[in-house]
Amino acid sequence: MPQSTEKGLAAPTPAGGENGSNEKKFTRADTKASGNTAVSQALPFTPHSAPSSKVLEALNSDAEKGLSDADAAKRLEQYGLNRLKPPKRPSPLKIVGRQLANAMSLVLIAAMAVSFGTFDYISGGVIAALIILNVVVGGYTEWQAEKTVASLESVGAPQATVMRHSGNSAAQIKVISVDEVVPGDIVIVKNGDIVPADGRVLDGHISNLEADEAFLTGESLPVAKQSEPIDEEECPVGDRLSMVYSGSQVTKGRARVVIVYTAMGTEIGKIASALDSKAARKETGLAATWYKFKVILGLEETSPLQIKLNQLAYSLLGAAIICAIIVVASTGFRDVPLTVATYAVASAVSILPASLIAVVSLTLARASQDLAKRNALVRRMDAIEALAAVENVCSDKTGTLTVGRMVVRKFWIPKAHGRGGELAPVNTQNGQAYSFETGSDPFYPRGEVKADRKVLASDRGGEVIDLKASKRQASEDDEDDDREWVVNHEEMEEGLQAMVQCASLCNQAVLSKPSEESGNWEANGDPTETALQVAAYKLGHGKPFLTHSKKHDLHRMQSVASVHRPPVVGMDGHFEQVVEHPFDSTVKRMSIAFKFVPHSDTAKPYVICFLKGAVERVFERCTTVHGEEFTEERRAEVIAKMDVLAAQGLRVLALCGKKVGIEELERVATMGRDDFEADFAFLGLAGIFDPPRKESAGAVADCFRAGITPRMLTGDHPATATAIALSIGIIDKTYSKTSVMTGQQFDALSDEQVDALEELPLVVARCAPETKVRMVDAIHRRGQKTVMTGDGVNDSPALKRADVGVGMGTGSDVAKQSSNLVLADDNFATICRAIRKGRSVFKNLQKFLLYLLSGNVAEIVVLLIGLAFKDANNQSVFPLSPVAALWINTLAAGPPAMALGLEPTALDAMDLPPSEFKHIFTLEFCVDLAFYGLLIGAQSLINFVIVLWGYYPGNLGLQCNEGPNTICDPVFKARATCFATLVIILMIHSLECKHFTKSLFKMNLLDNKVLLWCAVVLALTTFPIVYIPTINTRVFLLETIEWEWGIIFGQILLYIACSEAYKWVKRIMQRHKARPAGRAPADKTLRMEATIAPA
Incomplete structure (x- = not known):
């Protein structure tokens, strides 16, 4: 085997190698596969700077036949599927592990272990159920988010057209999945195709190829391609004109390319690999160890909200330990009864918002679902947090x-100096501008075209001429009717008609009728040419109407002013293309010639040529305008109009044309481009823009x-x-x-x-x-x-x-x-909707955190201060049983908190200042927490005292924490009163938490029916708990109550009064605070019509 080169590609093995087989072989050294994705591919030279024949030889491929099926299969097995390496997805086990690894879960696990260790199986079981609930809700939420991300990565099954053959058979054109494209494949790309992988354009197999590479290079216009090698080996991707790149779209022409890089070896794959790598941290020694420890604690490398909640969990863990110590200390740390140990655990757990993790997960998941319905797909939940803080x-x-679609906004036609006396709208002082109506579908080929009543601002040194007033002076009998300014294509002025013909014929874009699914028109071709073609349709001169001699399949398009009339009036014939000189990025223009074929003896054949392109490049080829010399003075007039259009945000093109006799047909068809693009007549300017x-x-x-x-x-x-x-x-x-x-x-x-x-x-x-x-x-x-x-x-x-x-x-x-x-x-507006939702989520988190934590504070006030009530044996008498405390902390707190997290998007969300989730515990929040927590706790404890010392003579019984007995009835009734007071006020408090300053009586309680039902149902659950035998006395250590309901409802009314008074004070204080001034421009009502459309 030949030695591999320095860059990693082994020299190609000739056909009919060692075993005499005709099968071509292809070898790359240093190429590794990861799963089904080739990670490294290299040629011993840069393909864009080498002749295409050299690239074919290195890849052992054939421009006429492509790869054999067998060879392609071997390469696919060796280099893997042609797809980017997908990001690692967490396994279900890892997702569950994440839910258990956060601080709040660890704290609950510790509390569960203590509960079972003290034989408090009820508390341990409840905490275990809460842990399972948190894991299920959090895990499901994360799993759904991962599924959403996966759905974004591959939509549809893109295909590629390749040339393949079997053995010595002739080449076959095959359509295969893009995933199956391999290095060496000969791929045919044409207008509208997505390039499947990085490829080298082949000599002799390219026709007017242009590709949109904006996603890769940032270049907004399509790039014209060539087959000739580029001189520079090291040049930017955008300058490698002999290459096409994976993911780019062909906007014009066709070509054959040989694939040189696939999957992660492509330019897009290299960038993806670079983005995958994480920068190494600079900390060393003790600092690095401390950082890793913080990561383990969940205080680094996670979202700001999660860091804040972890900090809260550790703080509450410390407070819970202190609470437990205080409870045990009430016995003097000697002979601690099991009931006291159980109560200590219940007190510790009561300070922990046990349902917090589930509520946060559900709130973020609901926000993610709401955003998805509004076309914003959340890939990572921390995006919702960050949205609340963006400035x-x-x-x-x-x-x-x-x-994102170009439309023609203006046509401007220069004035014919020899017709200055006319007052027709097409002859203003220096020319006439036309405005095109654009609807919600930029490709819709109907719409009014109006002659502007006011000339462009540069006429008469900036003075505006009211053409309508001038016309009224000429004819007092004319009516003031807008319709007279709508262009009727049957009676178009000659200059406008020539302009429209140029826009239509010097054009390769194709419009398609709307499909039943979308209802919108579709276009295939260059965006600029598409805009010009739509403009031509609006004036009844779509290309199919001009080039087809017989009835065509397309519906006839008429302007609004001429419904039910033939598309092209007065044209007794059709046009046939003779020659085209495609757009070239070096000359920045395109030209074309057509032969007019008459349909009767009354019309004469002729040849018409059109030219369009950048104004400065078209001027080089123009010699006349309206049959007059195109002097420097006239050029300056046109340049002035171009500057006016450009200042209005329009991309300006110049259109030209010329008519020659039919006898010149052969010469026009065979002459070179320089000779063809000479002696044109300037027709006018087209202003194109992408409307907001x-x-x-x-x-x-x-x-x-x-x-x-x-x-x-x-x-x-x-x-x-x-x-x-x-x-x-x-x-x-x-x-x-x-x-x-x-x-x-x-x-x-x-x-x-x-x-x-x-x-x-x-x-x-x-x-x-x-x-x-x-x-x-x-x-x-x-x-x-x-x-x-x-x-x-x-x-x-x-x-x-x-x-x-x-x-x-x-x-x-x-x-x-x-x-x-x-x-x-x-859509930009979708970003604003996402920010609104992010801010609403921030407020919702504050709402349910205030509810949860104020409930915890109220419980701790009752449980700890209640230790001061001692019976005859100097044992503390608990105002709430451990089971009752757990009931309040779980079932009474959890559902309303979840419902508060599902509050609808606040209408005033965009009036609120940006808020970071790490600042969720503001000074105002802490004051609210202290006020509501102490108030509710004090009210519940006061009712406990009223029953025992106001009605009964302070009889605390004996061993009332152990179980029911006759002497403990007063204590059990006091507990029932305290329990009912705490639960019912907490339910009303959940409704108060819907808004931090608005009165309860001015809120729309029906906009969150889940919360309302939670409050009502949970408030009513106090009745079965208090009145069902055995459950009340044996489980909750309560007794039935009667007259006590009077003081319960008294405390409810007192809570509402205190809460309303507190909010009233807050509203007064807020009025005195100056709201930050907005940064809006002085004139926010400015619209495109004021800038571009005529007044």
Whole structure:
């Protein structure tokens, strides 16, 4: 076997090698397989800089026949399936382990062990049930989250068209799964296909190939490909024009490519591998040991909420131990009875919010489900936590703030100087602009086209001419009717008709009728050409109508002004293509020629040529305009109009045409491109843009109102970015110079200079992926949290660096894997909905934590202070039995807490300031906790005292903690009163916790029926507990009560009065606090129509 080269590829074995077989062999050294995924693939040279014949030879492949079936099978076995290495998924056992490894579970396990150790099987069993409940709920939640993530990674089964053969047979075209593509495969790619793996374009097998590589390179426009090798071996991916890359989409043309890298060996795979690796920590010695210890305790490498809850668990564990010691100390630490030991355990457990883990898991799971219904798929639960704290949203423009589809917004046709006296709308001072109506479906081929009443702003030095007023002066009898400004394609002015024909015929995009499922029109082709084709349809000049001589299958498209009339009036013939010179990135233009074929003797055949492209490149080929010389003065007029359109955020193209005699047909078809693209007549300008989503402006306004700064980071031109930002309110008309920057300008600033800026830029145009990373770092240096959106592989570092990385549903798999939230609809407004939900979750967590912990505080007040009540044997008489204490801590506390976690999204969520989950225990929260906990505990204890000393003469009986006896009836009745008071007030307290300041009587209690039913049902459970024989006396150590209900309801009314008074004081204090000023622009009502559409 030949020796492998330095880069790891063995030299190819010639056909008919050692065994005389004709089977071609292919060997790579240093190639390892992980599962079904090839991890390392290398050629001894860079394929983009080598001739395609050399690449074929190295891969032992044939451009005409491809691989043999046997060879392909061997390579598939050797190098594995062509798919990215999936992220490791936790096993069910590991998920269960995670639920048991958190601090609260460990504390409950310790309490369970103590309970069984003291022979308190009831308490131990209850705690064991709670642990199982927490594990089941938490484990199910995490399992569902993992299933959601897995569903995002592969949707559908993509296929590839390859050339294969069997032995010496002829080549066959086969359609196989992308997973089965191997190095050396000859793949046929064409318009609309997704490239299955990295491949080298083959000489002699390429036709006008362009691919969209925005996800990989950030380049917004499709890249024209070539088969010739690139001179530079070391050049950026975007400059390797002889290569196509896995995941890119072919937008034009077709080609054969030989696959050189698959799976993790592709460019997208390399980036995925780099993102998978974790940076090593720098700590050593004692610091490293301390860090690992904190990780074990759950105080590092987990979410802020989990860290805070773990800290709470350890704090409560310490408090529980102290409570247990206090209970045991009441006996003097001598001859501790079993009942006291049991009571000590019950007191310790009472301070622990046993259902906390389950409630948190359910709350986050419910939030995740709600977000999924609103097109936001949560990959990691910590995303919900982070959303509540974000103060910045860094968003892409295309497809997120905008619809992601180009549409024609304006046509502008220069004025014919020789017709200046006419007042028709197509002849203003320097030309006429037309506006195209655009609906919710950018590909919908109908819509009004209107001649603008006001000329573009640069006419007459900025003065606006009202054409309608001029026309009224010419004819007093004309009616003021908008319909006269709608273009009727039957009576189109000659210049507009030529312009529309150019847009339609100099175009390879194809529109398709809507399918029954989607209801939206579809398009296949370059986005710019698609926009021009839709514009042509709206004026009744769709390409099928111009090129088909007979009736075609497509429905006839008419403009609104001419329903029920033939699509192309006055055209007695059709066009047949003669020659095409495709768009070339070096010349930035496309040209085409058609022969007009008449259908009757009245029409004459002729040849018509069209040219479109970048304005400056088209000007080079124009010599006339409206039959007059295209002078420098006329060029300057056109340039001025182009600047006006560009300032409105439009991408401007120039359209040209010329007509020649039919006798020139053969010469036109055979002449070179330079000769063909000469002596054209300038027809006009087309302004194209990606319109903003209708909900973007409102979402941006919501962000500012919520104290969140939206920022646009886009690869588009600064003028386009500025216009869109103005239209949706990210910036206002008085924006500062630093509010809008290019990526180059921002990257040129040092970190110190960036930090010195009063405010980071709101718009960054021509933004590179590295610029996004710098923006995230700059925001973090200011102590703020941020959302970052991205859809390309190159966005992955910024997505991982951001607090909330948001991938797009239509984006790359690597970007999705790097994010913790995925937008199924790629919509900026969905991010705002997710933030609203995150803030609501934060408030809901505070609500149920306040309820749970205030209940724990109330129990501890009752249990510990109750130790002061001593019987004749100097033994403490417990106000609550251990079983009653556990009942309150589990069944009475858990369900209402879970229901509070399911509170509907707060309407005022976006009016609240950003809140970090690590700051969930605010000063206000702690004051509320102390107030409600002490109040409820005191009220319950007071009722215990009232019954014993107010009605009975303070008779505490003997051994009333052991079981029922006649002498203990007063104590049992007092316990029943204390128990009922505590449970019922806690149920009312759960309703009060729905809002921290709003009165109970002004709340909508029916918006959370689960909570209302929990409160009612659990309050009613006190009756069977108190009145069912044996259960009351033997289990709960209670006795039936009668007149005691009077003081119970008295305490309920007192609680409501105190709670309402407390909230009233809080509302007064809040009114005196100045609300932080929003950062919204002065004019948030600015819309696209004010910037682009005519007044």
